[in-house]
Amino acid sequence: MTWRTVLVKDSEYIKLKLDSIVILKEEYEYVIPLSDISIIVLEGLQTTVTTRLLSALTRYNISLVICDHTYTPTGIYHSYNGHSRASKMIQAQIAWEEKMKGEFWRNNIKQKIYGQAQVLSLVKPDIEAIQKLENYITEIDHYDKSNREGHAAKVYFNALFGKEFTRQDDELTINAGLNYGYSIFRAQIARLVVAYGLQPMLGIFHRSEYNQFNLVDDLIEPFRPFVDVWVYANMREEKFLTFEHRSALINLLNLRSKYKNGQYTLLVIMEKYIQDFISYMETGDLSKINMIDITSFEGASKSEV
Numbered sequence: 555m556t557w558r559t560v561l562v563k564d565s566e567y568i569k570l571k572l573d574s575i576v577i578l579k580e581e582y583e584y585v586i587p588l589s590d591i592s593i594i595v596l597e598g599l600q601t602t603v604t605t606r607l608l609s610a611l612t613r614y615n616i617s618l619v620i621c622d623h624t625y626t627p628t629g630i631y632h633s634y635n636g637h638s639r640a641s642k643m644i645q646a647q648i649a650w651e652e653k654m655k656g657e658f659w660r661n662n663i664k665q666k667i668y669g670q671a672q673v674l675s676l677v678k679p680d681i682e683a684i685q686k687l688e689n690y691i692t693e694i695d696h697y698d699k700s701n702r703e704g705h706a707a708k709v710y711f712n713a714l715f716g717k718e719f720t721r722q723d724d725e726l727t728i729n730a731g732l733n734y735g736y737s738i739f740r741a742q743i744a745r746l747v748v749a750y751g752l753q754p755m756l757g758i759f760h761r762s763e764y765n766q767f768n769l770v771d772d773l774i775e776p777f778r779p780f781v782d783v784w785v786y787a788n789m790r791e792e793k794f795l796t797f798e799h800r801s802a803l804i805n806l807l808n809l810r811s812k813y814k815n816g817q818y819t820l821l822v823i824m825e826k827y828i829q830d831f832i833s834y835m836e837t838g839d840l841s842k843i844n845m846i847d848i849t850s851f852e853g854a855s856k857s858e859v
Contacts, residue, residue, distance in 0.1 A: 557821060558590045559738070559804045563797060564598035570607040588614045592821060593741050595619045595627070595804060617745040619737065625800060626730075627737035630767075633748050643751030650835055655758045656696040658834060658843075662758075662775055663703045665846055667691050669779035670710040672848040677786050683713035697759065703775075714786055728785060730795040735781030735803040736774070742807060742821065743777075744770045746828050773828060776846050780806060780820060784853045802857060812847040 560575075562568065567578040575591070577584040588610060596603070596618060603618075608631065611618055618631040671687040674680055686709050690702040711719055715728055723729060747754045747770055757768025765771065784806055789799060806820060813823045823846065833842040848854070 557592065557808065557819070558586065559593040559595065559742075559807055560586060560591055561595045561801055561804055562597065562601070565596075565601045567602045568596075568607060569604045570610045573610075575607065588616065591616050592745060592807075593617045593619060593738070593804075595621065595738065595741075595800075597621045597625055597800075599623060615745060615749050617741045619741045625734070625795065627734065627741070630741050630744055632741075632745055640751040644753045644756075646836075647752055647756055653696075654835060654838055657840060658831070659697050659759045659772070660694050661840055661843060662772065663694055663698045664691050665776035666703065666778065667694075667706045667710075669776055669846060669848050670706060670782070673779045673783045673786070673854075674710065674713055676849060676854050677783060678714060680713040683709050714782065715790070727792050727795055728789055731785040731789045731792075731799060731803065732781055734795060734800060735785065735806065736778060738804050738807070739777050739781065739820075739824075740767065740770055740774055743773050743824055743828070746825055747773070750828060750832060752832075773831065776827070777820070777824065779848055780811070780851060780853065783848065783851065784857075787854065787856045806853050809852040811851040812849075814844050817850070 562577055565577050565579045569576050569578075571585065573589065574585050574587050575594070577586070591614070594611070594616060599622075608618070611631070612633040615633045619627050620629040620631070622628045667687050667690055671684050671691075674684050674687070687706050690706045690709075693700065694702045707721075711721060719726070719728070721729060721732075744754055744767055752769060754767045754769050755765070757765075758772045760768040760771045762768060781803070784803065788802070789795075792799070807824075808819050808821065810817050810819050811823060812818075813826060818826070827843070827846065830843045834840055
């Protein structure tokens with residue numbers, strides 16, 4: 555099973571050799587088996603990537619994340635079709651019933667807000683804010699038409715980072731950390747969606763004609779609080795998003811938390827959650843989807859970066 559997320563910073567050349575990626579940097583050569591890799595994050599604007607390697611990345615269903623000069627992820631290259639029965643899966647996806655999709659979205663947002671309440675209970679036990687989030691969970695309706703998600707986000711981020719905090723301020727280091735972490739999670743979920751034969755453009759709630767990752771943006775929602783809790787613990791006083799921060803945010807995928815009465819890495823939990831999602835859409839049994847626990851997350855405390 556793939557487990558590595560590789561961060562390549564300012565490499566001169568990356569290529570394929572046998573079934574491994576070769577990274578050339580200054581006078582050094584690094585070789586990593588493709589079978590170990592799930593995501594490659596590429597920083598630096600001078601790196602040459604061979605088309606032979608790109609072709610191999612699709613065969614191994616490895617996502618390549620491209621960053622701009624500010625180290626912000628700006629694009630994802632991934633396999634177009636990573637499943638032997640992709641056509642059958644996509645036909646089933648197109649036929650999903652609106653009632654089931656609306657019920658999944660209700661449950662998905664319930665999971666997200668539940669995770670936000672867990673984050674506050676772990677790092678900043680604001681009883682009033684936690685109570686509001688718990689109340690919002692009980693009020694979520696079909697497709698969350700009353701936008702409990704938006705109301706919860708305001709309460710949550712104000713309690714976590716202060717009432718002056720806003721997610722729209724791109725100059726804040728906290729937002730840089732959140733956005734970077736979310737982008738890495740998005741790339742991993744995109745990889746899994748394709749691997750299970752689903753079409754990432756066809757979303758449940760997200761349906762923008764300009765977004766190629768609507769379904770990915772649906773499925774990422776319950777996982778965002780894992781990034782939030784790490785950023786809270788490690789970046790509130792930081793002035794810049796450093797290489798060490800980026801490396802640690804990428805490594806969150808290898809940290810463990812509880813799911814289905816087991817302790818797994820987030821890489822594994824994401825895959826199990828997508829499997830559960832597909833099982834629900836095939837059977838209509840919402841009990842197939844398990845709750846995601848954040849209280850046991852290894853990244854919830856301050857780390858050495």
